[in-house]
Amino acid sequence: MSRSTKKGPYIHPSLQKKVAMMYRSKDFRLVKTWSRASTILPQMVGMSFGVHNGKTHVTVFITENMVGHKLGEFSPTRTFRGHAGSKNDKTATNR
Amino acid sequence: MSRLRFMSNPPNPPPTPERPRRRRPIRSTPPDPAKITDWVMVGKVVAPFGIRGQVKVQIETDFPASFSPNTLLYLGTDHRPIRLLLARPQGNQMVLELEGISDRNASETLRGQEVSLPADRIAPLATDQYFVRDLIGLRAIRVDGVELGQVVDVITGAMQDLLVIHCPDREEVTVPLVKVLVPSIDIPHGTITLRPPAGLFDDDYEEA
Numbered sequence: 420m421s422r423s424t425k426k427g428p429y430i431h432p433s434l435q436k437k438v439a440m441m442y443r444s445k446d447f448r449l450v451k452t453w454s455r456a457s458t459i460l461p462q463m464v465g466m467s468f469g470v471h472n473g474k475t476h477v478t479v480f481i482t483e484n485m486v487g488h489k490l491g492e493f494s495p496t497r498t499f500r501g502h503a504g505s506k507n508d509k510t511a512t513n514r
Numbered sequence: 515m516s517r518l519r520f521m522s523n524p525p526n527p528p529p530t531p532e533r534p535r536r537r538r539p540i541r542s543t544p545p546d547p548a549k550i551t552d553w554v555m556v557g558k559v560v561a562p563f564g565i566r567g568q569v570k571v572q573i574e575t576d577f578p579a580s581f582s583p584n585t586l587l588y589l590g591t592d593h594r595p596i597r598l599l600l601a602r603p604q605g606n607q608m609v610l611e612l613e614g615i616s617d618r619n620a621s622e623t624l625r626g627q628e629v630s631l632p633a634d635r636i637a638p639l640a641t642d643q644y645f646v647r648d649l650i651g652l653r654a655i656r657v658d659g660v661e662l663g664q665v666v667d668v669i670t671g672a673m674q675d676l677l678v679i680h681c682p683d684r685e686e687v688t689v690p691l692v693k694v695l696v697p698s699i700d701i702p703h704g705t706i707t708l709r710p711p712a713g714l715f716d717d718d719y720e721e722a
């Protein structure tokens with residue numbers, strides 16, 4: 420069941436406060452957060468968040484197509500780093 | 515009379531069908547593995563499959579087209595050339611039929627062996643696409659010239675790939691591989707230029 424439209428998207432109050440402050444000042448510094456359930460708002464585009472995955476803060480750079488998702492979706496809690504020697508032919512893309 | 519002659523000798527007799535030529539598969543002489551120095555591992559034999567000598571291979575490449583039929587694969591640490599006859603995907607693995615491997619006993623001997631290709635046989639990369647093996651070991655330098663650390667790992671994700679940078683004076687830092695934060699990558703010179711946000715490589719971050 421989806422969240423009621425009346426309530427608006429969930430975002431942790433302290434995170435919302437920080438985002439609003441940075442958005443006004445245009446000072447986009449890293450915000451470390453434990454609130455994985457907070458929704459990504461349009462004001463967050465271009466900001467970087469360190470989203471806790473239970474062990475460390477994974478840096479997430481917010482882009483337009485992340486809006487509406489939750490921060491935790493981009494900070495995997497289980498990281499499969501491949502089999503031994505499997506980095507040989509894998510590629511990464513600078514998006 | 516003339517009509518009868520015409521009927522008996524038609525002006526355009528139907529052409530006799532030519533026998534189709536049997537085409538032999540093009541088989542160039544395999545290059546000497548001893549002369550190839552740069553190898554890329556593209557998979558690993560996990561287990562035999564069935565009783566006809568097929569094997570199941572764990573794919574370790576982003577280019578599954580490397581497993582097209584009639585190509586030469588190289589098995590094991592001694593890079594033994596073997597021709598691929600048939601390949602079909604099965605989940606995130608592939609089932610391969612190899613030349614000269616026709617029963618289960620033969621395929622059992624291949625268990626655990628690496629499948630490699632010469633590096634020059636790998637497909638060219640798209641723009642802004644890099645091999646992970648090329649990125650690991652690059653020196654991370656901030657746009658103002660300050661050296662930050664060294665890339666020790668790359669975590670490939672669905673939305674953003676992450677560079678894991680080992681800094682000498684702090685714990686490992688993850689940097690998303692996006693153009694805003696990583697403006698340039700210079701593999702020949704072994705450097706990667708970063709434009710990190712404030713607080714990523716120092717303690718000037720906010721908490722919420």
